[in-house]
Amino acid sequence: MHLFYNPDLDPEFFSLSEEETRHITKVLRLTEGDHIFLTDGIGTLCEAVILNAQSKKCLVQCGPLKHEYDKRPFHLHIAIAPTKNIDRFEWFLEKSTEIGIDEITPLYCSRSERTHLKTERLKKVLIAALKQSLKAYLPKLNEPVEFSKFIKKNAEGSKLIAYCETGNEAELQKVYQKGSDSLILIGPEGDFSLEEVDQAIKHDFIPISLGKSRLRTETAGVVACHTINLLNRL
Numbered sequence: 001m002h003l004f005y006n007p008d009l010d011p012e013f014f015s016l017s018e019e020e021t022r023h024i025t026k027v028l029r030l031t032e033g034d035h036i037f038l039t040d041g042i043g044t045l046c047e048a049v050i051l052n053a054q055s056k057k058c059l060v061q062c063g064p065l066k067h068e069y070d071k072r073p074f075h076l077h078i079a080i081a082p083t084k085n086i087d088r089f090e091w092f093l094e095k096s097t098e099i100g101i102d103e104i105t106p107l108y109c110s111r112s113e114r115t116h117l118k119t120e121r122l123k124k125v126l127i128a129a130l131k132q133s134l135k136a137y138l139p140k141l142n143e144p145v146e147f148s149k150f151i152k153k154n155a156e157g158s159k160l161i162a163y164c165e166t167g168n169e170a171e172l173q174k175v176y177q178k179g180s181d182s183l184i185l186i187g188p189e190g191d192f193s194l195e196e197v198d199q200a201i202k203h204d205f206i207p208i209s210l211g212k213s214r215l216r217t218e219t220a221g222v223v224a225c226h227t228i229n230l231l232n233r234l
Contacts, residue, residue, distance in 0.1 A: 002028060003037045003131045005138070009044055013051070013061050021058040024050070038062060041130065041138030045069040069136040075157070075181040076228050077103040079150060080221045081188035084113035090125045092218035096225040097129035097139055106144040111190035117144050147196055151203045157181025161205040162220055163197050169209040172227050182228060184208075186221045 004020050016024070024030045031053045038060070039045050045066045052059040078101060083089045093104065108115055123141055130138050157180045163169060176182060185192075185200065192200075197207065210223045 001037055001134060002030070003039060003134050005041060005127050005131055006038050007040055009038060009040045009046060009062060009065060011046075011062055011065055013059065016058045016060060018056050021054070021056060024058050025053050025055060036060070037134075039069075039130070039136045039138075041127075041136070043068045043071055043136050045136045071137075072100065072102075072232070074179055074228075074232055075102045076100070076225065077105070077155070077181075077183045078186060078221055078224060079105040079107045079183065080186040081107045081109050081112050081217060082114045082117055082144070083217050084189065086114070086117075088216070088218045089114075090122065092221045093122060093125045093139075093141075094129040095222045097126055097135070098133040099222070099225050100135075100229045101139050101225050102137070103140045103142065105142040105150065107147055107150060107185065108144055109147045109188050109196060110193045112188045113190075119143065147192075148199065151185075151200050151205065155181075155183040157183065159183050159203075159205045160208045161185040161192065161197065161200045162187070162210050162224060163192055163207045164209040165191070165194075165197075169207045172208045172210055172224065173231055175206060175208055176228060176231055178231055178234070184224045184228075186217060186224065189217055 004016065006016055030050060032050055034050050036048055037045060038048050046062045048060040048062045050058060051061055106117055119141060126139055126141060158176055160175065160182060162184060210220055215223060
C-alpha cells in the first residue's frame with residue numbers, strides 16, 4: 001500500500017503536487033493503471049488510479065471517499081521544548097506521528113537552548129511520517145509559544161506536566177483516564193525551572209513522572225505519546 005498526501009481530495013480527477021509526483025514516478029516507478037491511496041490529513045482516505053504519470057504532474061482518478069478513517073476517541077496534545085539539536089526534535093515529530101498524536105506545540109521555556117524553528121521544514125517531517133505510517137490524520141503543528149503564555153490557555157481533559165525532581169509525582173499511567181483528552185508539557189534539556197512548575201500547578205497542571213530514568217527531551221515526548229496510546233488500547 002502506497003499512501004500519498006494531498007490537502008484537497010476531489011471525488012473525481014485531480015493532479016498531485018510536483019513533489020508527490022516525483023516520488024511516484026522516480027522513486028516508486030509507478031505508472032498509468034497503478035493504484036495508490038490518498039489522504040487529506042484530516043481523516044479522509046481514498047483509493048485512486050493513476051491516469052497520467054508525467055514527470056511533473058501526476059493525474060489520478062479518486063474512488064469513493066472514506067471520511068473519519070481510523071478516527072480515535074481521544075485527543076493527545078504534547079507541548080514540548082525544541083531541542084538544541086534540531087535532528088532530535090524532528091525525530092520526536094516523526095516517531096510521535098507514527099505512534100499517534102493529534103497536536104504539537106513547540107514550547108519556549110526559561111532553559112530552552114533553541115528559540116527559533118523553521119516550521120515549514122517540520123511540517124514536511126510530519127507529512128513524511130504520516131505517509132510512512134499509513135495514517136489519515138496529520139498532526140496539527142502550532143506556532144512556537146512562550147511557556148508563560150501557553151499555560152494560561154484553556155485545554156480540555158487532563159493537563160499534565162512531566163517533572164520528577166521531588167520524587168512524589170504520580171506516574172502518568174496512574175493519572176490518565178482512558179478515552180480522555182490530554183495535554184502534556186515536556187521541558188527542555190535542563191528541565192522546567194521550579195518557577196515554571198509552580199506556575200503550571202497554579203493553572204491546574206498536575207506534575208507527573210514518566211519513569212525512574214532520566215530521559216532526554218525527545219525521548220520523554222515519545223514515552224508520553226506511547227503511554228497514552230497504549231493505555232487507550234488496553
